[in-house]
Amino acid sequence: MFEIDLYNEEVLRAFHEKKDQDKLIHLQRATRADLMKECLMRLENGELENDIPVLAKIFNSEGNVESLKTAIKKATADKFRPIQDFIQIKTSKPTDNIIALLAIFIDFEPRPFEQWRNIQRNKNDGEKEKEEDTGKERKDDGPSIGKYKIPNTEIPNTDKSSLAAPTDISTNKINGQEIMEKEFSKKKKKQSLIFSGIGIFTTALLIIWYMVAIPKDCMCWNGEKYIQVDCQDKTQAYQVIGLDQDRLEHFRKITQPDSLGVKDIGNIWYSKIDNEVEFFTGPGYHPVQPNKSLKAVTRHIWDTYVRIKPDSNQHVQFGIMQKQK
Structure with missing residues (x-):
């Protein structure tokens, strides 16, 4: 799933949670003109400084407050019809632009998408570094292969000559490590084959679904045609x-x-x-x-x-x- 889809899911989840808690009654009753006035007022008050690039893209304006305010007024309240329809549950298929406006009106944080994405990536990088540090600590505790800890014990030598000669402890350890490596390699190879098969099957299903279920030609209303x-x-x-x-x-x-x-x-x-x-x-x-x-x-x-x-x-x-x- 793409990062923008994950972001959209979180915004929609926050919207439904606030709606169920009756925190969005003022939005559900708002007209398109009310939504436009609120957007202009918050823009004037400097509350939407981080949202200016997103709003500029939606309303086709330059990246500054004055040009954006002019573009919003020129678009009229009709531009806010899609977000009003979604808030009032008149439509259930919001676009990225609708979700971007929804995030503003419900004060979703962090927003916009770019800021949310940067925070998520930093969070993932931190978790990755933590896992690497944990791996280093385990390595210091003794030799291991993946999640398998090599036992610090001797492996009996079944050769008859070993009964007469003393057992070489270091040789037994090396033999034990080789056995563990072979077992681990076999298990890893088996898992790889399973995941490869699942991946190929999933890809085939997606291709078939795309060819059969998704229409190739669509249209959209632009306000006049x-x-x-x-x-x-x-x-x-x-x-x-x-x-x-x-x-x-x-x-x-x-x-x-x-x-x-x-x-x-x-x-x-x-x-x-x-x-x-x-x-x-x-x-x-x-x-x-x-x-x-x-x-x-x-x-x-x-x-x-x-x-x-x-x-x-x-x-x-x-x-x-x-x-x-």
């Missing part, structure tokens, strides 16, 4: 799903509703989630919340959310309209 990605891509903010060529080519989010006309009534679709209305070019389910189905735009929806005064040049970001007063 679907883009084709690798099925193993863990850097995307939204969930990676199987490739649907029709939705990939034709399904879009309408980001400028003022370009629509009355002819589009019944030919475009909308969703209303958390009092936010979004418009799309095709039917089906919401790309981020797949349990929410899209509905065809009716005259009532058009008059309420889409129709704009003739002298208005309003362009609403992400296609979300507020009800006309």
